[in-house]
Amino acid sequence: MSSLTFYGGVREIGGNKILVEDGGRRVWLDFGMSFSQSGRYFAEFLQPKKYNGVLDFLEVGLLPRLPDMGGFYRQDYLAHSGMETWDGAAYDGVFLSHAHADHSFYIHFLRREIPIYASEVSRQIMAAIETTSSSGFADFLNFKETFKLRPKKAGEGLMRVRGEESKLERDFRVIQEGEKVFIGDIAIEALAVNHSLPGAMGFIVHTSAGAVVYTGDLRFHGYGGDLTARFARKAAEAQPIALICEGTRIDEEAGLSEQDVQDRVGDVVQRTRNLVIANYPWKDIERMRSFYEVARTSGRRLALSLKQAYLLKLLEGTDAGAPSLDDDHVAIYIDRKDWGLITKPGYPRDIVEQDYEAWEREFLGYPNAVTCEDIHRDQGDFMVRIDFFDLTDLIDIRPAEGSCYIRSVTEPLDEEAEIELERAENWLKHFGLYPYHQIHASGHASGLEIKRLIAEIGPKVVFPVHTENPERFIDIVPGGMRVVIPEAGKKYTI
Ligand SMILES: [Zn+2]
Ligand SMILES: [Zn+2]
Structure with a gap:
């Protein structure tokens, strides 16, 4: 049995966290931060506390409460908050569509042996953000083990492990354009798309129930050639049962290129x-x-x-x-x-x-x-x-x-x-x-372009994400196609 559960990107622009389950395997499409949800509770000088690990984020719904959290969120945070931690990882990987915060930043909270898959360009952008940011929640490639003590090298007593000494490597894996990654019965195919930062990809997830296409964020213009058009053709060839489609500008007309x-x-x-x-x-x-x-x-x-x-x-x-x-x-x-x-x-x-x-x-x-x-x-x-x-x-x-x-x-x-x-x-x-x-051009496709994209890909079901107005999708899909507006945390069998 295959299923999709949406833990973010539901009736909001960004914060995408989509769980794909199939044959006992569990992979995520993006694991991003929700700016709207974060802004509801936090501001510049009102920030989550480090000492609470994931607790503040769970409390206000920024991170989902999941079954088997002990095998998902980072052990140093869980242990420090007195939460259960597992010996092994309970989830099989996270596929990042691109390096924007609303798709990628919350991998900071994941245990380091869960593989993170992204393009080489996304990896480098995340490395640049990690090095140049002053945020305490930016362990993307390097995992800085927190709340750890060690004996002093000279003399008695203990000291806190910090800085370089605390750094461990995350299992960050680069996927090439066109490559398929196999995880149990699931095969995830990565395809480049145009967006407002380089290295963006969409995915075709081949499950035992059929193909599920995920757009990530995309647009149809830019200097990268017609990557998005090519992605749409490939996605159509897979004859998908479902399309998880972004709709940031579903209500807007075409703008500048x-x-x-x-x-x-x-x-x-x-x-x-x-x-x-x-x-x-x-x-x-x-x-x-x-x-x-x-x-x-x-x-x-x-x-x-x-x-x-x-x-x-x-x-x-x-x-x-x-x-x-x-x-x-x-x-x-x-x-x-x-x-x-x-x-x-x-x-x-x-x-x-x-x-x-x-x-x-x-x-x-x-x-x-x-x-x-x-x-x-x-x-x-x-x-x-x-x-x-x-x-x-x-x-x-x-x-x-x-x-x-x-x-x-x-x-x-x-x-x-x-x-x-x-x-x-x-x-x-x-x-x-x-x-x-x-003078600005958007990183997202217009309503008309999304309409054409859906018609070309031709899935049986469309799940709108990354939009404040998912109902609009009902008006624009061709006859016979179903739109399912996801509810956060609800499991959809496909
Ligand atoms: Zn986004
Ligand atoms: Zn984006």
């Missing part, structure tokens, strides 16, 4: 004499490429943040399609931190380095490293990425008259995001960068 973004950014930059400042998602390599292409054709240099530079370093040699770090039109913007010594003459390198995290330091020595002073001096030569949390950098850079600001992220989706935008607007007004340009 990535190429449109590049064209419009190009127009704005052509009309800009001085500095071009942009905010776009740091992991969205396609967006980076759109800005990079404009920089290249307009004779500017695209100044990347340190985080982006680190990500590009990890993505070297992958098929992510990222610009090269040593390209003539790429610069690395070393923003001032801590004591701000990067722009103060006379300090030895090792002292300056102390303003930066270990992973940031090597970029200080790159020939294309630039500071706020370089950008201030040659404003017409740069396009620089400044995101919301770096807006104070405008004080260091001092954009001259004739500069512009391009906002290349999604429109605010909730009240909190609206307040954030208002704050950003105050900064932009203060520096004469208002009105700004809003």
